[in-house]
Amino acid sequence: MLQEVLNINLQTNTRSQADVITDVTPASDEQLVQAVLDGDETAFAVIFERYTRPMTRVVSRFFRERSDIEEFVQQSFTKAYFSLKKYRGGEENSFPAWMTRIAVNVCYDEFRRRGRRAENLVTDLSSDESDYLETVADGRKPSVERQLAARQLTEKILSVLDEQDRIAMTLVYSEDYSLSEVAEAIGISTSNLKSRLFRCRNQIKSRFGHLFK
Helix, strand or coil, X not given: CHHHHHCCCCCCCCCCHHHHHHXXXXXXXXXXXXXXXXXXXXXXXXXXXXXXXXXXXHHHCCCCCHXXXXXXXXXXXXXXXXXXXXXXXXXXXCHHHHHHHHHHHHHHHHHHHHCCCCCCCCCCCCHHHHHHHHHHHCCCCCCHHHHHHHHHHHHHHHCCCCHHHHHHHHHHHCCCCCHHHHHHHHCCCHHHHHHHHHHHHHHHHHHHHHHHC
C-alpha cells in the first residue's frame, strides 16, 4: 500500500489532488496519524496528498534536478511513514514542522553521503537577473519572466550559506513558517535561530549589498 501511495506523479496540477481531498476530508493531521497507526493505511494517502507540495518545495531548496527532487520527496514520505509512531504532536511540535524536519534531514543525509555542500549556484548574473534588479531598482513591477529570474537570483544569493542556514532562511522568509516551527524543524532553539537569521542577513548584505543599490 505504501508503495502505491508513493508511486504517483509529483507534477503540480491547476487544482491538486491534495486540495480535493482536504475539501472532503476534514480530519486533522493528528487524526490521520492515529488512523494510520490503527491500521488504516489509506489515511496515509491523505497525508501524502496533503503534504506533497510543501515537501517538494522544501526538497527543491536543496536540489535542482527533478529526478533528485522526486527521489528525496519519496524518501521523506517513506521515512515519515515508518516514524509515525514517534510523532508526539503538541503545540511545540506541529505536524508540518515534523514533516519538514524529516525532509531536511533526508537532504542533509544525502549531502553527507555525496561528501559535498549544497549545490553552489553563485555565478555571474544572467541578463534576465540583471534586468530584474534594474526593474526593481526603478520601482517597476517585474514581468512573469523576471519573477522567474528573481527566484534564480534568490537561489544564488542563498547558496553562499551553509545548508542549515539556507533552509532556515527559506522556511522563514519564503515558506512563511513561524520561528518556533523552523527552530523545531532544524533542531535548534528559537533564540539560536534568531541569531542565525541575523548573521545570515548580514552575510548576504556584505556579499551582495552592491546589487541592491
